[in-house]
Amino acid sequence: MLTVQVKKSIVIVKDFPGLGERIKKAREGDKRSLTQICKDSGVSRTYWHQIENEATLSPITEDIVRKIEVTLGVDLGVSFD
Known part of the structure; x- marks a missing residue:
């Protein structure tokens, strides 16, 4: 029998003031170029x-945030708890 999945x-949107600045500071502390980080x-x-x-x-x-965290080796404090 055929089925349809x-x-x-569920979409949750939450503000994280200053997140962009935290990402920028973490990037600036990294030795790689922006091109390489991207x-x-x-x-x-x-x-x-x-x-x-x-x-x-x-x-x-959230997936993008997690990729940035892994790439820069930081915890950006983004949580939906």
Whole structure:
């Protein structure tokens, strides 16, 4: 018998004031170039600048935050608890 799968997604949006600045400070403390950091995290340079300047048009995903944390070796304090 054939079936159809249904997926339910829950979206939670929360403000994290100063997150862009914390990311920028962590990046500036890294020895790699911005180009290399972006490559390692899978985030484009343009999007990275939007994040640092807190100028994204829509909320960034938790997945992106986690990739940035892993790449920079920091905990940015983003939690939904």
